[in-house]
Amino acid sequence: MNELIISLPVLIFSVIVHEVAHGWVALRLGDSTAWREGRLTLDPRPHIDPVMSILVPALCLLSGAPVFGGAKPVPVNPWHFRHPSRDMALVAAAGPASNLLLAFAAALLFQVAAPRLFLMEGLLDVLSALFQINLVLAAFNLLPLPPLDGSRVLAHLLPDELGDRFRELDRYGMIIVMVAIIFFRKPLGHYLSWFMSTVGGWMVS
Numbered sequence: 001m002n003e004l005i006i007s008l009p010v011l012i013f014s015v016i017v018h019e020v021a022h023g024w025v026a027l028r029l030g031d032s033t034a035w036r037e038g039r040l041t042l043d044p045r046p047h048i049d050p051v052m053s054i055l056v057p058a059l060c061l062l063s064g065a066p067v068f069g070g071a072k073p074v075p076v077n078p079w080h081f082r083h084p085s086r087d088m089a090l091v092a093a094a095g096p097a098s099n100l101l102l103a104f105a106a107a108l109l110f111q112v113a114a115p116r117l118f119l120m121e122g123l124l125d126v127l128s129a130l131f132q133i134n135l136v137l138a139a140f141n142l143l144p145l146p147p148l149d150g151s152r153v154l155a156h157l158l159p160d161e162l163g164d165r166f167r168e169l170d171r172y173g174m175i176i177v178m179v180a181i182i183f184f185r186k187p188l189g190h191y192l193s194w195f196m197s198t199v200g201g202w203m204v205s
Helices: 002-028 050-063 084-141 149-157 160-183 185-204
Strands: none
Touching: 002 050, 002 084, 084 149, 084 185, 149 160, 160 185
16 A cells, blocks of 8 residues: 555656656647647646556556556647657657656665665655656557557658558557557566666666
């Protein structure tokens, strides 16, 4: 229960930052849709999805699985961009990048707070959760599976016609992700472990 009390607010904060990063980069590139709909805010109310923001992470914690979840995706209109394919890739990359920055900040603060453990034990628990959860969010969202952020980046890197066909898979996105989780759990677990040890290890070294 104590882990749930710490991890759930940290996850909600992290996925909100993730979505705000998408919307902020989109605004900088010419699309104000997220801004006009009030999504460029850290106020959780416009972002919370009852299933992805609360139910899924709670089930992850109760089952012992890595904590994962999401917020409502921010609306983005690629036709407002000067370079739709490239700019959508940049908008997509902003989400995992924000999670990596949060993880890195948590690692730095942890190193500062650790020598003062007797004063900041609760803070260390929060920083540890912030570090681990954001690494998982970054790793998962970088997978090149529609509709995850990594698929937007991959679609831009593919030849135009192939990239367009790849984007059409977005309509089956949640099915693709669920199939990957159910039938490729072991490879995904190895990937997450590698990401945590490699990227996370670099951050704390």
